[in-house]
Amino acid sequence: MFVTLRGEPYLLWQAVDEHDAELDVLVQKRRDKAAAKRFFRQVLRSNPVPRKIVTHQLRSYPAAKADIPELAHVKHVFVKAAAHVNNRAENSQQPTRRRERQMCGFRDARRTQAFLSCFGPIRQHFALPRHRMNAACHRAVLQERFVKWHGWSVTAASQKAI
Template sequence: MLFDRGVVVSYKTIRRWCDKFGAGFAHRIKASRRKPGATWHLDVVFVTLRGEPWLLWRAVDQHGVELDILLQKRRDKTAAKRFFKRVLAACPEVPGKIVTDQLRATRLRKRRSPNWLIHVRHVFVKASARVNNRAENSHQPTRERERRMRGFRLPERTQAFLSNFGPIRQHFALKRHRLPASRYRQQLALRFAAWHRFTVPTQNPSTAL
């Protein structure tokens, strides 16, 4: 249809557009969000990139808001420290409690822990206890997107895509089943108004180039 109207578009146009503006949109959304809750939930899930297993580390607060993600090859203490450092850089507010499963890599000894982590209450739970459901449920949109995209390919592109996908998806992910129709439409209108502010650079072709 575009070709019939004289518009020539590469099949990579959308990907290039996302690469150029996605990170900026995600950053503006994160900056506009309320402060993270005092309880953080951490979980690790396997993803397959061209047949190789990788580990996706994810942290969310008690409200289910994604704090940060990091794709890594290993699941050791070095990887855990790297992820904790990344999360703290994105969320300067130190949590009061961190909830994780019984993964040994997250059990950093105090002498090896960052200074801010020493005074944080660390809770380890069994998978069957369902206490860490906040983090485990946050993997579902990633799994759905993985199926739609028929799997991920390169680690760098997967990291970049998921880092932008999470905040942008959550910006529009209202709990519709908990809101009356009028309230839902009102909240959605506010979200779209904020989205228009975030995407101002792309609304003027002369400034978007």
């Protein structure tokens, strides 16, 4: 996914798991082997080694994967250009695009990286699978998550005050 920052294109690398949960985000200027390698290493630092990796047909992905020993036995599947409509990675970009429109675009690469790294987990905390639950269940789960969020925010605020 490309993001325009002050008129220059930047690449937004995203890792998504099988449940459509965003694992990691990285904003970079390049789309080469070194950039892909950096992204794979960053994802592996905070997540277990996956069984399968699904990517676009960009040649830097298999080249970077070959250089990382943890990914040597991981199956690599390529998504064809015609299949982008239902691709999990493509659908995971919709909230980012929506947020980008609301903010009238992103401006700085570091601030975009910091924002999107925090925005993904917070959004997923409140984005419920609405199509799988009735209204009463949705309200109850959302209320529970707001209580949890309030507990986290009060704890974080009290730690900053110390």
